Amino acid sequence: MGVGIRPAGADDRELIVRLLDAAFQDDPVSGWVFPGEEYRRTTHHRLMAAFTDVVLAEGRIDLTEDGAACALWLSVPADGPGTADGAEGSGASGATDEAVRLREAVDPANPRVEEITRLVVESHPRDRAHEYLWMIGVAPDRQGEGLGGALVRHVLGRCDREGLPAYLEASSARSAKLYERLGFAFTGRALDLPDGPRMWPMWREPRTRRPSAS
Template sequence: MTDPSAPATGAAPVRPATEADLPAIADTLADAFADYPWTRWAVPADGYAERLRALQLYFAERIGLPYGRVWTTADHAAASVWTVPDTEIPADLFTSPELAALYGDRLPEVGRADALLEAHRPHRPCWFLATVGVRRDRQGEGLGRAVVEPGLHAADAAGAPVFLETATADNVRIYRRLGFEVTAEVDLPGGAPTTWCMERGPGST
């Protein structure tokens, strides 16, 4: 992931994504997360790149687009995927055989880590920044901030907080510049990376 707190420097226009955008968005997010500590831990090394792209497509297509929000730049160089508090996501989307197959033998460890993180997630309605990524050859142009800002503005308009989880200390510093504060620093078992839970109140940018 790139720095979504950096101001855009001639960034491409941002718009809500459509179904036709999803393959390119999956390509971008897979590229952005290729070396991210969480995905390197959670996704099996066997077929890692293909599994990672398929996971990004699954969450954008099956969860973000129908039940949340997805924003992308016009050239698909950056994208953000959100869930929103006023839409209930069917629980079976998180336990589908398709998803289980993508996680493969990592599924039990990922499930245990997710259960521990669940205790630190907000119990009140909030927007959840599920993922944001910028293609590696386009980082440093402010595209991360460009695709995050629509969600922040929408949450502000609704008077709702925003929540996210990140697995690098660098990202913690980045998100603090957007008004997020750490609510928990979680040491996870099984060699998982330390994960920070962060929250931003309405109007905190």
């Protein structure tokens, strides 16, 4: 039986924030940004809410019909993104400005919110238009059922039809292996968070389909 997938709307915001918060509580990168279980439990959801708001406004969120998994996507043009929220600006200046704004909105006393935002924006490929998988979250009690893979393939099929590459940053070696099975490959340049975990930027070229024999 296939996985039912629908586009999320504004009415799904709170569900998506709760889902992402639960899915990433034990993620290595989330643990670095918000060290300590209690701190993470009470603060992490603010960052997930900020990400959700950006993508609801600037991109799209796919949601399984049972509400157990979601994927946040942005369509990035060539020479973009200038900042994480699509605002004007590019390069180091734009990345720094966006990082400061996000820290001030989410957790003003936490420099790691700013640091990770700046690193991700600065390292994002800018030379070709592509689909960017910002985040994908699966409810902890539903992980391992193939929901995440179904969500990713839902967009990769369109990428292949339209000749679009796709890009993401895997936040663990385990997730990087899963993305490899979907055709993504490590770009060769890791993102090492200061005194923290490694992230794996990954790129996927569109797969051309051979015409059927007549």
